[in-house]
Amino acid sequence: MSRVLELTDVETGYGEVQVLWGVTLSVEENKMTTLVGANGAGKTTTMRAIMGVVKPWKGTVRFLGEDVTQLTPHEKAQLGLVLVPEGRQLFADLSVAENLEMGAYSPRARNNLDANIKRVYELFPRLFERKKQKAGTLSGGEQQMLAVGRGLMADPVVLMIDELSLGLAPVLAQSLFGTLKRLKDEGLTILLVEQNVHLALALSDYAYVLAEGRVKIEGPSHQVARDDEVREAYLGV
């Protein structure tokens, strides 16, 4: 088993406000890793620091053995480090098909565009039905499908997903998690941030519990899920 993504003592924040106080974690190949924790614990900031949307103040981000800490987000995306951001962040005025095409903008993804688009439409037939429609006019569930589909178009080595189920009806969330499980079983490496702790821990292989900008506890997800102390102290469930 190899570690495809490793963070060492990453510190960062916004302006004067420090959010992460030394986050160390790693993501293993073909596994689903999850980051859980209360609101404000630094989950989204960790994802943004990995991508370089927020520059790390200290610490390193290593991807496939290379130090990528200082690369820009688009350079990381071109290497295969892909984030499906919180709140979907679709290209609202572009059609569904154009959103998917833009997902495959990087040269390595463009080579597999045809195969990947077939796969995305097969995973989400709804997107195929609406491929000419503007992304901004889709329902919440369809938008989230498109956000994940666009991420897959980038041909990710690691797919990072920030808040998959946020704002979705439980049925829709369940079906999206089903798709995620299928992708994982097919061998995709996934890093998931999710407010629905039960689902996240049930699906993933390994979990990190974040609080106050630090990793408080880590372990195989089924163990973390059973740990009463963890549940009371950090997850509020």
Add this chain to the structure above:
Amino acid sequence: MIEIVSSILDGLLIGLVYGLASIGLTLIFGVMDVVNLAHGAVISLGMFSLYFFFGAGLHPYLALIPVAIIGFLLGVLIYQIAVRRILDGPPLMTLLATFAVSMIIVGIGTALWSTSPYNVNFKVQTLNIFGYTVTSARLIAALAAVLVTFMLYYFLYRTTLGKAVRAVSNNREAAELMGIPSQQILAISFGIGTALAMLSGALIATLFPFTILSGSIYELKSFVASVLGGLGNPTGALFGGVILGLIEGSVAPFIAISWTNVIEFVIFVLILLFFPTGLLGGRK
């Protein structure tokens, strides 16, 4: 009567050229929220470029090609030097920076060419369309403006790079996350906007005499046209340009030419009062 219709027709044709100028302005605003105050100076440069290419023996319409290329390169240069680093600063910063670029261009232009009028003299025919007369130069300028607009739309909607421009305009951060080098796309967009301004200047130079200061009039017209059509909306900008041209054409036979600006701006204020996002609706 024929005279009035001819005047309106004239207005329509020149309006398409105004439209091209305002597309350049609105494209840059739409993609990066920058109001480019160097727009007018660049239009003037387009006029002078055409003048010098013509002077060097190039046919004025053939000269449009090198003018567009120079415009693109100049736009990329302006973006890299004056705009890139302050793009995420307060909006006033980009206004000041592009205004400074404008002062530099007009200053150098005045030093080199003074502010006296120049003229591109080439044979112009008068055409007769259903009994109404227009000059061939006007007709060709309008057709060129329409052709360039079509090319822009083809680029934005049919090519990967053009779609990336629209993606960056929609959501720059998401574009970065998908591997789109947003800085490169922004530079290209600024280049295209500048090329369109230079082209419109060159087309205007085939119609009227000009000075290094002439661009500022067309910059104002571009503002009015793009706000009429909804700022950030290229179709709207073309439409706004046509409205301006039609207004000019309809009033020209009746009152002194100096009144057209007054009338344009009164209509502009009225439309903004009743359609605050422009006639075709703009961004957000």
